[in-house]
Every structure is written in C-alpha cells, then in structure tokens.
Amino acid sequence: MINKKVIIKILGFLLMLEAFFMFLSFLVSLLYDEGDSLGLFYATMITLLTGAILFLLSWKSDPQILKREGFIIVSLVWIVFSFFGSLPYILSGAILNFTNAFFETISGFTTTGSSILNDIEALPHGILFWRSITQWMGGMGIIVLTIAILPVLGIGGMQLFSAEVPGPAPDKLHPRIRETAKRLWGIYLLFTLTEAVLLWAGDMDFFDAICHSFTTMATGGYSTRQASIGYWDSAYIQYVITFFMLLAGTNFTLSYFGLHLKFRKIFKDEEFRWYIGFISLFTILILFMLLANSNSDLEEAFRTSLFQVVSIITTTGYVTADYLKWLPFAGMLVLIMMFLGGSTGSTGGSVKIMRILLVLKNSYFELKRLVHPKAVIPVRLNGTSLNQKTLTNILAFFSMYILIFAVGVVVMLVVTPDMSTAMSSVATSLGNVGPGLGSVGPMDNFYYLPDFGKWFLSFLMLIGRLELFTVLVLFTPMFWKS
C-alpha cells in the first residue's frame, strides 16, 4: 500500500514554500508597480491555500516514507510546482496560454531555460523575478535531490561518493538529509550572493544582477534580456558569469572542500579533471574555428568560445554569440556538448561528466580485456574500483539516454520538418540546457512549436532533470504491484 497521505502532506508543505517565493515576487512587483501585483497576489493566495488545505487534511498521516513514496513525491513535486507556478504568468496576463505558461514554468523549475517568450523586456519586474526564482528553486531542489534523496533511492551515480553522503541505501529516508541539504544550500546561497554583488559592481543594475545570479547558480539560463548576456557586451560580466557557471557545474561537495581550503582534494577528483578537460578541449576547438573564420581579436574569440562552451556543458544556456552562424561542425560540437552536462552533485543536467568518463573508461578497458582476457580489470574512479552493478547501471543510463533521444527526435519530427530543430530541441530539453539549433536556436525561442511539441518537450525536461529512472520507474507495472 502506498502511503498517499504522507505524499499529500509533503506536497502541501512544499506548495506553501512555493507560495513564499511567489510572495517575494509579489513584493518585487509592488516596488515597481507595473500592473502585475494583483496577479501575483492571487497566485500566491491560491498556492498557499491549496498547500495549507492539503497539509492540514493529511496532518495525521503515518510519517513513514518508503522508497516508493519517495519516487512518487519527487516526480509529483516538479509537476505540481509547474502547475501552480504557471499561475503568476496567467493571472498577471504575462502569458495567456496555459500550455505556454506551463512550458515556461517547468523549463524554469527543471533549470532548463528554454523559453516561449519573444519580448522578455516587456515583462513587468515582478514576473521577471518569479521567472528567475523558479530556476533558483529548481537548483535548490536538485542539490538536495541528487546529493541526498536519489542516492537513498538508488539512483543518480552519487551513491559512489559514499563518504560524503548517507551510505548504502537504507529503506527509510535518512535524517542526515536535512543536515547535508542545509550545508549545501549554505554554499548555494553564498555563491548566489557573491555573484550578485560582483555583477552589480559591473554594468548590471541590482535587479538584473540578482536575477542572473539566481539563474547562473541553478545552471538555468533565464535572462531578463531578450539578447541574454549578449545584451551587456562587457568582458567583465562575461568572465564573472563564466566563473560562476563553472562553479555551478561543479559538484557542490567539492566546493564545500574548496571553502575549507582543501584544494588538493578538488584537483585530485577525476570527474573535476575531466570536466575541466572537456571544457578546455571544446573551447580550443571553437576558438580555432572562430579565429580562422573571422577577424575578431584573440581575447574576444577566447572569451566567446569559453563562455559558450561553459554555458552549454554546464547546461546553463546563456548566450553571447549566435552559434548558428558558426560553421556546421561547430553546430555539431554544440549538440555533442549538450550530452555532457555538469558534474554529479552540481545543478547541471544531462548525462553528466562522471557517466561520460566511465563510459569512455569502460570502452577502453574492454580493449584491455581483449588483450588480457584472463586478467580482472576493474574500472576505477578516484582510486576505488566500481562494482559491476554500478557500472552496468551507468552504461544502462547512457544507452537509455541515447534511446530516448532517438525516439524523441522521431516524435518531434512529426511536428517540425527540420532535423536540426528536432534533434536539438530534444537534446536541449532532455539535457536541461535551454537553447537549441535550427528554429529553436540561441536567437529564437520555442513559441512557434505546436502545443503537442511543447508538452512533449516538457515531459523530456522532467525525465532528464530527474535522472530518467526516477520518472520512468513509475511507468512500469512492477512499481505499482510490489
């Protein structure tokens, strides 16, 4: 029997939390007085009341949360949040169509950053603030999810870092979750504030600085400007954001070590080294292409290349250059980068560097095993050899990701005739990146896709964000039987 009451209670509690952030947006709207206050107020009240009613109705629930409840809660939270989270857009009149509003909201909460808006500057500040803070909340959710909850459910790869997080999954959610979450949210908040101050010190006004630091740390990529970061044309701002995107795509437990000055632990971390390695490789490739095909100076080309590579690999999705104007092979590099993703335990999405590096390592080791068929050649990560079960799980994740991508492209080609659009919209949604190629490129948006396409991409954002398994397991009969 599934403990429905405790699920409802937790959802109720979290809805009240969502209402709190809506209330903040309401306060911002009062400050600017641009006609969105009433809509935000109603949205806050509806969300708050619904949350309170759900919470109180299931007040006396059995507090036991087993794995199954865990899976259901995690998937439901993102959906329910997106449903209520679209109210501010609709009630303020910023986005009138429900499909569009839901797409914009789930793209926010999943920290994807794909948008249906084609005149962002026209939105009132309260709504812009809400749009940015959905991503920041999504980032908070992801940190606690990947570092604390998913390992307990047996998903996500973070179970490898067993020293840092609650150990081999017990059946009940561990009370240490709260402590871990607090510690990491502290870092998240600290980085957000630091970035906001640094951006404010540059060309950005206070409001833009806050909003962008929200969406940087979440690797979300929503901007308050239609031209994204390209709007500012400031090397300082681009470098600051690049640095914080890098941080946001790094495992937060490593940042925790960094704040305690244990730098050796960071630089010895294999995933971190590959993360930096991939970024360097792609930056150099694109730098060469930029230098060979335009007469921009070295610093500018380097900055553009680095910014765009970090933005896509970390799955942030900010834009300073229209990469559709680059050579075709650079477009393919962009598509490939969408599959890398940030580090495990970061706010980045997609396959993630650790899985990619283990897939590559294992491929190489298969060749080794051919040469030495009798030797036992385990795949190691940071000196520890992985057991076969974990390895199979990671390889399965990678294959499943590719299969979902392939099927997704077929589905999208039913609604759009263009291969680049279909492939990149699926890759960018599943990887929670943001912009794509073709007609959903960096200077365009998702507005013109048919409704079916928007709902389908929303679904991909959700399963991508929740590491596939968390959502897909709900579609198996054995989940509901057991």
Next chain:
Amino acid sequence: MINKKVIIKILGFLLMLEAFFMFLSFLVSLLYDEGDSLGLFYATMITLLTGAILFLLSWKSDPQILKREGFIIVSLVWIVFSFFGSLPYILSGAILNFTNAFFETISGFTTTGSSILNDIEALPHGILFWRSITQWMGGMGIIVLTIAILPVLGIGGMQLFSAEVPGPAPDKLHPRIRETAKRLWGIYLLFTLTEAVLLWAGDMDFFDAICHSFTTMATGGYSTRQASIGYWDSAYIQYVITFFMLLAGTNFTLSYFGLHLKFRKIFKDEEFRWYIGFISLFTILILFMLLANSNSDLEEAFRTSLFQVVSIITTTGYVTADYLKWLPFAGMLVLIMMFLGGSTGSTGGSVKIMRILLVLKNSYFELKRLVHPKAVIPVRLNGTSLNQKTLTNILAFFSMYILIFAVGVVVMLVVTPDMSTAMSSVATSLGNVGPGLGSVGPMDNFYYLPDFGKWFLSFLMLIGRLELFTVLVLFTPMFWKS
C-alpha cells in the same frame, strides 16, 4: 614477438584466392568483350603473383597463430584485399582515380554498398561482375569471421551461442573453424544459387540475376543498375529479393536448423523474434505514412515499405523508393534503422539486433532492480542468464558505437556543410548499409565528397564491419606491448 611470417603467409594465400575471383571476372569479360579484359587480366596476374611470392617467401613459417596474429590478420585482410581489389577498376579504366577505386572496393568487401559511380550501366560486364563478387566474397569472409574467428578472439557476441561454435576461447585458433565455415558456406552458396534461379525466372536476365543474388546474400546492395532494384518495377522481383534479404540478415546457424526442418528452434530464438518484430514495427510505421501521404494502393505501399525497411535493417541498401521524398520523420526512422543491423551470425552489419535487444532489456531491468534492490535480476537470452562480463561488453559496444558515430559526424561536417549528409554518411558507413540521406541519398552517390571524406568513410566501413574492437585494439599501446 608477433609471428610476422605466418601473417604474411596467410595474406599470400588469401590474395591467391582473390586472384581466383578476379580470374572469374576476367572470364566474364571475355564473354562480353567490352574492352575490360586486358585490365582484368593484368589485375589478376599482379594479385596472383604478389600472393604467390608472399606465400612462398614465408613458406617455412611457424604455423602457430595466437590471438594477436588473429587480430592483425583480420584487419589486414580487408585492407590488402581492397588495395588489390581496386586494380581491376583502375587497370580497366572503369574508375581512374585511386581514392574512388579504393572506396568502391572497400565498400564492396565490407558489404556496405556505398558507391561513387554515377553511371553504373556504362560499366563493362566483367567489371560489374567483379563489383558484385567483391561483396559476395565479403559476405563469405564475414560468416567465417563472426561465427568462427571472432568468438575465439573474444569479440562479437557470438560467444553466446556456445553450443553452436567453438566454446570458451582457447588461445589457438580451433580446427573446428574449418568445419563450421564449410557447413555455413554451403548454405550461403545454396541460398545464392536459389535466389539467382528465382530472379532469372522473373524479369531479370541471367547476368543481373547472378550479380544481384551475390549482393543480396552478402547484404551488400551493389546493383548492376543505377536505379537499383527500382529499375525492374516488378512485384515478383521485389518480393523475392525481400525474402532473401531477410534470410541474409538471419543468423546462418538458424538457417542451418531451418534446412534440417527444426523450425521450432528458429521461432523460439529471441533475436529472430525481435528481428521480425523490429521489421514489422518499422514497416507498419512507414506504411501508414505512405498511405496517408500518397494515393498508392495498399499492396504497393506495403511492398515499398517492407522492401525498404528490410533493405536498411539488414544493412543491404537496395533501393526501390526515394525515401528522401518521404516525410522528415520517416528520414529519421531510416537513420535509426541504420543502427539496428542484421542478426549476429548473419552477413548484416551495424550494431545488430541481439545487442539492441540486450541494451533494451537491461534498461528495463535497471528499473526492475530499482523496485527490488535486493533481488538478483540477471538479463537472460534464450533462457540463459548472461554473465556480467558479457553484458558489460555489449553495453560498451553500444556506447562505443554511439561515440564513434558522434565524433564521425563532427569530422564529416568539416568536409560537408549538411547535417543530414554528415550524419547519414557516418551511420551508413559504420553500419555497412550503403545509401544515406541528404546529398548521399538513395538516388545520389558518394562521388562528390572530398577525398578526405572518402578515406574517412572507408575507415568507418572497416571498423564497423569488424565489430569495432578488432580494429580499435590495434591502436592501443598495450596490444603491441604484451
């Protein structure tokens, strides 16, 4: 120490075999007397003499062939054969450029079927015969390779069928190879002759019938006509070829059972059932598309869909319809089918049905493992549970295939600006299919690609045909050290 002499001796012997088939083509050319006889004669003599010299020079070699020699021979044979095999084209003046001749030849021997020719009917019959028979030889090579040699080297997935083939790899190549090869070549020859007779009984003349049965059974796809099978516009011929493509894409050990009337064994085989399942699925999808978008009658639409699906899934590559004119999502279906491939132990290339089914099964089982974390849930094939090592190997193959594909597309985009062309040329080469999409589509050819692109695709054909590992292991330092 690598036993170089025995490698040279075997290559010498096989070159003499190649010369024999060239001699057959020379005889055909005499029959038609179209000016290609002298070229074919010279090519035969050069190949024969080189083979004889190599063979005699290393006459007194130590006969011991260990695994390492095995790997080297297998890769070298395909390259050396393609080098000498391009002589008939060059010396007869049919193809003057070496790159083009080599591309056409390796595309033949790897049973790919991608062509640089844009006026096939203009070629003399001797050369057309040589072109078809390169594929037939390639098919023979593949049968003995996948069923007898690769399992001994620890590659290819056929090690699963341990009852049928030499068991757990001993270090020396097993003498039973000869027997297995003979038995299966018997079936290959029988099917080829049967198909030739059936085609001859239809609208084809004797020459075309022979050539097409060569390239059908090899899942090669070279035709004697520029319009491929579309030339005949005969339902009978299309159904006959469809049936034999199906056979060629089936595990030859299953055909062996079939000839012994053990049909239950065939229909209980899981790979065979998935093979038929995939073909049915894609045929239905494309059939619906054809019916919804044209006013062709049901039988014709069914025949076109079935023919094209079987042609691509078995990696044959014959064409009766310009699938570029289909809807975009059908193009993507074609691209996906290029990754399926025939069954293991068939002449089909690409990933192969067995690996795809195990990847899918394992993905599903990962979800099962999530629900029941403590249960041991092995992946089974035909009732036998796979060990983790085999499973990891198959998942590694799949991941490596995808990674090579992705990198390949980046490389091809340097020489062609079109995404469809780049993606499909890599998929079709790596999977040994034949035609692609975009400017290498079913009605076009590979002539206009730059030389670098042709060499790169030739390399992909080779590693695809030899199950990746066989070739890639040669690029690792440990192979040469051990």
